[in-house]
Amino acid sequence: MNAAAEPSFLDSSDPLRDPALYFNRELSQLDFNFRVLAQAQDPQVPLLERLRYLCISCTNLDEFFEIRAGTLRHAQDLGFAPGPDGLSPATVLARIHERAAELVQAQYECWNRVLRPALWEAGVRVLGRDAWDEKQTRWLRDYFRDEIMPVLSPLGLDPAHPFPKILNKSLNIVVVLKGKDAFGREGHLAVVRAPRSLPRIIQIPEEVSGGAHDFVFLSAVLSAFVDDLFPGMQVKGAYQFRVTRNSELIVDEDEVENLALALRDELVGRGYLRAVRLEIAEQCPDEIVRTLLENFDLGENAVYRINGPVNLNRVIQVYDLVQRPELKFPPFQPRLLPGVEGMFERVAAGDVLLHHPFEAFTPVLELLKQAAEDPNVLAIKQTLYRTGKDSPIVDHLVQAARNGKDVTVVVELRARFDEEANLGLADRLQDAGVQVVYGVVGYKTHAKMLLIVRREGRQLRRYVHLGTGNYHSGTARVYTDFGLITADPDIGNDVHQIFQQLSGLAPAIKLKRLLQSPFTLHAGVLKRIDRETKHARAGKPARIIAKMNALNEPQVVRALYQASQAGVRIDLIVRGACTLRPGIPGVSENIRVRSIVGRFLEHHRVYWFANDGAPDLFCSSADWLERNLLRRIETGFPVLDPELARRVYDEALANYLADNCTAWALRADGSYERLAPQADEPPHSAQATLLSQICG
Incomplete structure (x- = not known):
């Protein structure tokens, strides 16, 4: 069916569907790289780190053209209708060229006039x-x-x-x-x-x-x-x-x-598309x-x-070849959770929250390693999206299979730019006797889940790890992410059901604790936004704080506008693309949007709803994007322990809202303004605060 003939988001008299209320996602994503480049231009950042930021902005731009611009040209060829912003693919491509030309000029001015002379x-x-x-x-x-x-x-x-x-x-x-x-x-x-x-x-x-x-x-x-x-x-x-x-x-x-065989054939010609x-x-x-x-x-x-x-x-x-510590960020040592030598006993005593990279990824590796060797462990199930080269995670899964455990791994073959690596990973796991599943046709498996079934006395107990980031030891050192390890029976049963659904042909399932896309995560987010809206209309305190990488799902944006109109105070911490336009009188004057760009890549997703004094908090693998909420397998998981939930709120939400050193505020015209400490306030960097408080 020609996309132009499909119902358009614009086909409505609803004033909240007005294209003027929406930024274009691609242009917003492109603008993120100006904020990255600003780190390269900042004399307060160590010199070789500034070089690294410049290179990141260039690599990001490459990927932007490979994926976003390439997809837009395809949409233009097929005659796709405009999105919520009302811009046709052809118009967006023209604006991309103008904005990208400005970015390229700024990148080379930074290199030629600033960084290269400073390095010299x-x-x-x-x-x-x-x-x-x-x-x-x-x-x-x-x-x-x-x-x-x-x-x-x-x-x-x-x-x-x-x-x-x-x-x-x-x-x-x-x-x-x-x-x-x-x-x-x-x-x-x-x-x-x-x-x-x-x-x-x-x-x-x-x-x-x-x-x-x-x-x-x-x-x-x-x-x-x-x-x-x-x-x-x-x-x-x-x-x-x-x-x-x-x-x-x-x-x-x-x-x-055979999806794997078809993907191998596609990879052969990728470099010449x-x-x-x-x-x-x-x-x-x-x-x-x-x-x-x-x-x-x-x-x-x-x-x-x-x-x-x-x-x-x-x-x-050059960054890797030059060993000059004074030109780089000071090294830090992630805090190691005590008791990692006995992870099952540690988790059985209470939930464990890990905040990477400030806390080490070691407990996750130890949990899997101990599961592979423990004679009481019967089964291990895990999703793998990106793992990195020579992954210890994969080593432990292979060892578990060789030790006679029932090991099932859902490998997402279509993880962008990791397709070839994941094909090799799947082959290695299968050779070791691991049951490899490629997920669900039409839906990328992006959820981060690990399930371990262990016999304890006469009972079987489930141990679960859920994360906002990948099972990748390298990115766990440079991305901010949360991981939750729990033996909560309800969460364990939910994760078990999701794995059954992924590996078999199970019908729709009803989960007790987790939200899951494409079934309940989108609806669950809308339901909670609507609940805050109703509280505000009833005169009760109402508040939403959410942190994510990107936001573009039209129904979520409209729900946030409606909440703002009702008086709900909304703070969004969105690293990259954001199609919501804040600060519009009568529509979004109660919404603030900020982006944090610092030493580490902001990656955790946290949703917090005040809920009339009984806060509702979820961590998730999903951004509020159409693809994540409607076309992927994702999870949103609650942090049930009140003390750990308070940690998530304090460290990932309140801490980031107080940042006045690495934060950028999104204005109603689409520009970003870098925030700075005012005369009456001390400087506060969210990431530096976490390094100090957690790493010591």
């Missing part, structure tokens, strides 16, 4: 061609001939050699030639592709350069010595370029018998740009002229 002054030099002395040039030419040239395959363009297929985000040089080669062929254009095996950042030895931390971009070396690849011909110009392609895999799950962006050296002649655009089937609004290396994000390697 600190003894970390990224040398351009104009800065190479004679000794450095000789070494780099030798390096080019010995290490780079043997793996290059330059391609001259002529009728026998058409324009080559260019891999997504690969580094390439287009070369303008004059003269004839050995066969008498007239030179014109050639393309030099940099293989993935080549390092994008080259460190010059100290004995050559005189500096311990001197680096050169591969792109600069290729451009400088490209004439060696075309002997007897004159190189008139060499211009680096990079093309970004749509990376959203589309597998018609209803039409395939439709082009969505062309980055090209600033000085490249227009006729060359037109040739590239024609070959990539792109229009002028897809070109970004670059004043520097087209793969600027690769300078992140």
Whole structure:
């Protein structure tokens, strides 16, 4: 069915459906990267950390084009109707180009005018061609001939050699030639592709350069010595370029018998899907740009002229190569939960709350490790979305299966950009005897759940871990997330039923404690917002505080507007995209929205409702996005222990609402204003406070 013929959100006279009340999700997501870039521009942030933020903003922009822009072009082709903001896909794409061009300019100004000179002054030099002395040039030419040239395959363009297929985000040089080669062929254009095996950042030895931390971009070396690849011909110009392609895999799950096999086939061609962006050296002649655009089937609004290396994000390697503690954030030691040597006894005595990265991920690993070895453990069930390379989680699951436990793992093959890794993970688990399930057709399994069934005397007891983040030891050190470990019978039974539903063909289930999308989470959130609305209308105190990564679900936004109109005070802590427009008189004047950008990536989702003095608090794997609430398997789990619930409120809500150092306030016009301490208030950074209070 053509999407344009489907009922539109705008087909209503309801004033709360007015497109003027909604920001565009893609443009809002794009703006998040300006807040990330602001960290790179902040002199209060350690210098190498500023470099890292710059690279994060570049990598985020890459992914934005691969997924969001690529999806929009697909929507444009299919004639999709406008969303709640009233903007057509074509209009959004045009605005993306304008805003992204501003971001790219700001990124390269930050690099060229701020960070690169500051790094140079600190003894970390990224040398351009104009800065190479004679000794450095000789070494780099030798390096080019010995290490780079043997793996290059330059391609001259002529009728026998058409324009080559260019891999997504690969580094390439287009070369303008004059003269004839050995066969008498007239030179014109050639393309030099940099293989993935080549390092994008080259460190010059100290004995050559005189500096311990001197680096050169591969792109600069290729451009400088490209004439060696075309002997007897004159190189008139060499211009680096990079093309970004749509990376959203589309597998018609209803039409395939084997999802894993179909996904493997799709991955083969992912790097060569439709082009969505062309980055090209600033000085490249227009006729060359037109040739590239024609070959990539792109229009002028897809070109970004670059004043520097087209793969600027690769300078992140400098962060890892330079061991200068004074140029990085001070190290910290996460607090380790006492009693981890006996996790079952510890959890049986009371629920355990973990706040990462301030508290170690070790208890989760220990729980699984001990379950794998404990003869009383009969079964283990777990969801895996992202695990990281060489995951100890996977090691423990494999060991559990080898020890005769009944192990079932729901592996989400479609975890974006981790598809290939998860296919390998599934193979390894199956080889060890683990029952691997790929979830539910049409719904990504994004819930974070671990269930352990243990015999204790004459009874079976369920131990559960539920989290807001992935089972990934690496991200647990840099993402803020909550994890709850509990032996509560009701929660255990709920999780058991969800696993039964995922692995079998179970009917709809009724859960006692958990909310689950796509069934009860969306309705549960709306119900609780409506409850606060009714309390406000009855003259009772009413309050909503919610923290998440993104917000765009139209029904939730409308419900929040209605609550605001009724007098409910609403605070939203939304890291990235937010389509709700706060501060509109008569509609959202009671809603405040803030975004926190700090040392760690804000990732936990917490929903808190005042509930007339009996607060209702949930942690969740789900943002308030359409996909999470309606098209994914997600959970929202209550924190039942009053003391632990108070911790969640204090640490993730009240603490973040008090932040006046790393917080940005969203204004009614869509701009974000960075907050700063007022004259009568002390500075307060939410993450720094948690580091001090929890890590010590």
